Amino acid sequence: MAVSKGSEPWILMVTARSPTNIAVIKYWGKRDETLILPINDSISVTLDPDHLCTTTTVAVSPAFDSDRMWLNGKEISLSGGRYQSCLREIRRRAGDVEDEKKGIRIRKVDWERLRVHIASYNNFPTAAGLASSAAGFACLAFALAKLMNIKEENGELSSIARQGSGSACRSLYGGFVKWVMGNDASGHDSIAVQLANESHWDDLVIIIAVVSSQQKETSSTAGMRESFDTSTLLHYRSKVVVPRRILQMEEAIRNRDFQSFARLTCADSNQFHAVCLDTSPPIFYMNDTSRRHVLLYSL
Numbered sequence: 001m002a003v004s005k006g007s008e009p010w011i012l013m014v015t016a017r018s019p020t021n022i023a024v025i026k027y028w029g030k031r032d033e034t035l036i037l038p039i040n041d042s043i044s045v046t047l048d049p050d051h052l053c054t055t056t057t058v059a060v061s062p063a064f065d066s067d068r069m070w071l072n073g074k075e076i077s078l079s080g081g082r083y084q085s086c087l088r089e090i091r092r093r094a095g096d097v098e099d100e101k102k103g104i105r106i107r108k109v110d111w112e113r114l115r116v117h118i119a120s121y122n123n124f125p126t127a128a129g130l131a132s133s134a135a136g137f138a139c140l141a142f143a144l145a146k147l148m149n150i151k152e153e154n155g156e157l158s159s160i161a162r163q164g165s166g167s168a169c170r171s172l173y174g175g176f177v178k179w180v181m182g183n184d185a186s187g188h189d190s191i192a193v194q195l196a197n198e199s200h201w202d203d204l205v206i207i208i209a210v211v212s213s214q215q216k217e218t219s220s221t222a223g224m225r226e227s228f229d230t231s232t233l234l235h236y237r238s239k240v241v242v243p244r245r246i247l248q249m250e251e252a253i254r255n256r257d258f259q260s261f262a263r264l265t266c267a268d269s270n271q272f273h274a275v276c277l278d279t280s281p282p283i284f285y286m287n288d289t290s291r292r293h294v295l296l297y298s299l
């Protein structure tokens, strides 16, 4: 039983902050939509949390009668499969929690019954192509894991964040991160691993130019589903191009070889947009400003 010394209803809270990550070899396409298992490995750079980040507070109290969430101040529904998967996976692993000062003791079994409230803020545009789902679900998984005293083992937290949004598994680590696609149908081997920490290449500067803060017309989830179903280029890319590029990108990062890093990043981003164009009906994520910049950087 969850108990407290006093008669007042108690509340326990945890606040966490997670940065977003930008893929330099992109994830686009799932082999399993429910578990969120990708068709290729991907590599990203995690940004400094002082810039683009999510801040999430999670709270538990016997006074709460349902799980609820507010995103950027507005209540959102938690009925979507992704939020439910994260909550279920976290509750399954929850441990005992004791707060001696407040006189609160929560046993492992209590977590099935106790409800949580979640408040999350992104300090950058949501659903606009800046990986809000990555920072958001990484932060959610991390904050809930702290609240419920979960011991992180073998990338388990990255596997839970992945079930919220694929790219989120990479935001749990700083520096350069690879999401290994894995082979197993259970998804246990589809986790993120750190390739190099944030100090490895500390004179690398990332500039984020926000060319539009409007919500995208096609979400990443819907877009990659349509590409998977209709684009032949996507399947060629995932089987032939990406495995080669992953090795080249790992080498470029290891050697801090900016020429190769920039060339591969631009080539992979352009191929991702080519896959979107090869999708039926085609998807356009670039606007006139981003198109002008792609031309500028290719010169």
Ligand SMILES: Nc1ncnc2c1ncn2[C@@H]1O[C@H](COP(=O)(O)OP(=O)(O)OP(=O)(O)O)[C@@H](O)[C@H]1O
Pocket: 054, 071, 120, 121, 122, 125, 126, 127, 128, 129, 130, 131, 132, 133, 134, 135, 136, 137, 140, 218, 219, 220, 221
């Ligand atoms: N802080 C957050 N906490 C939990 N979920 C979030 C948070 N921020 C965004 N999301 C979820 O992620 C969705 C947006 O994901 P989507 O992949 O479409 O856009 P993005 O991640 O901003 O861009 P991209 O994937 O192209 O980089 C939102 O509609 C919401 O469901």
Ligand SMILES: C[C@@](O)(CCOP(=O)(O)OP(=O)(O)O)CC(=O)O
Pocket: 022, 023, 025, 026, 027, 028, 036, 042, 131, 133, 134, 164, 165, 166, 167, 168, 220, 221, 222
């Ligand atoms: C273009 C991308 O940013 C797509 C990210 O897609 P999401 O991770 O947002 O998709 P879901 O797994 O369906 O939530 C490339 C990348 O981050 O690797």
